[in-house]
Amino acid sequence: MSDLTKLTAAEIAKRISDGDVSAEEVTRAHLDRIAAVDGKVHAFLHVDADGAIAAAREVDAKRARKETLGPLAGVPVAVKDVLTTKGVPTTAGSKILEGWRPPYDSTVVERLRDAGTVILGKTNMDEFAMGSSTEYSAYGPTNNPWDLGRIPGGSGGGSAAAIAAYEAPLAIGTDTGGSIRQPGAVTGTVGSKPTYGGTSRYGLIAFSSSLDTPGPCARTVLDAALLHEVMAGHDWRDSTSIPQPVPPVVEAARRGMTGDLTGVKLGLVTQFDAGEGAEPGVMAAFHDALAALTKLGAELVEVSAPHFQYALPAYYLIAPSECSSNLARFDGVRYGLRVGDDGNRSLEEVMSLTREAGFGPEVKRRIMLGTYALSSGYYDAYYGQAQKVRTLITQDFNQAFEQVDVLVSPTTPFVAFPFGSRTSDPYQMYLADLFTIPTNLYGGPGISVPCGLSDGLPVGFQIMAPTMADDRMYRVAAALESAVGTLTPPSLEG
């Protein structure tokens, strides 16, 4: 393995800017690494080697002309396959979009290009971002670099595995109920969900529009913050984009790296800390991390969030409802698959055959669940009631943040589980997001940072902050990282 692939994004950017290495050399090192290990990991659905090398050469040419380079110029990035990339295949992990080449770039991808980052390719994911293991990808699962027989988390398991396997220093994910943070936790990497509306959804293939949030994945907190600043900010093309400046996340990460948290109040949610649903090994690593944080000067405060226990049920009504509506666009007319059009069948029959053939089981379940929750007669009891619970969860967060600066919890109740162990009972899979979902319903930011191992597998520590106070969680995350260090998976070579 080339040393270039072991560097952080911050180090790569500095070396390129100093002229110690060319962007093309860095890109080639990562493409070589992908060629060497992705057969085992399967983090990528599509590798755009030509596009990556062209982008890298452009950075090198700019540098030769002595033009100013952005903070991540020349740094390779892997992009979750749910964000459109102009002319480059985008499938959302679904057969229904197999072979589709979008005619436009998503805002996030456009900003990555403008910043001079090098897009290596598109990463694997659960179909339409529904799942916690990548087992629902139509193109086969991604394997966790820590143990190839275990899940890498989901839905963004490809992005997290790509950075854990040193195939890329940075990746983009999207988080609707935990799809950035839970993969980060189980692969020993950093995964950050910004404030909803802090990053643009334009060109993000919609699953649940009121929850979907693009965000950064990295091996260090500072790298995640650097990518956050590049991708975030107001976008007129997204009507729910927040018209405010990006919170100072890089500055906050650098401040946290000094290891001083004097005066910072960390809220422990009483209902979470009861340990219900979390493995003992996860709770042990979590409590060790709490002890480390108090040594840095942080103060622990117990807070009550009585409605958090209803977050998972509310989420599994709201998200499927929005999904059933959003996925109506896959009708075999404007893009993607069309099945059964023999000249005799009606549009409706062709549509039903196309959707039956193009969607996998989890997507079908959620479309039907959402259709049910939105039906007249059930609307008030299910979707309407879930929206009221969402209000109460938001109130719980607001009250908690009157007492503390951030809330902390384990990211996910269990470490990476073996393939096949949660697919027969879909609700068992949903429990992976028990601790991550409340933040999505509230709309605030959350980050997962590695805090140790349980039986040799990574455990993630989650920090949640008030909306548009993303900088707070980066500060605490960087401080924790300075105390416990980063995690390195076993070698994939040989």
Add this chain to the structure above:
Amino acid sequence: MAAISRDEVAHLARLSRLAVTEQELDTFAGQLDVILQAVARVGEVAAADIPPTSHSVPLTNVLREDVVINCLTREEALAGAPDVEEDRFRVPRILDEEA
């Protein structure tokens, strides 16, 4: 008692335009029943006077600047379509011959 019957799932599949198989109906009926029983817990919360939240961002009537911008060309918009005829999306028949 089951929260949802096999017939109801068949109805949902029709509404959802999913031509599911008989075997899928058996599987989905059992799984959706488990999920619905779990999510029905939202009903335990006393929330009669609580306003619903559809969205965490309190923005309304967001409009962009009224300026002319480029949009996709016809070729670009049609490039990904499964079937195209005379520069339009071609769809299977919508109305019966006799209608």
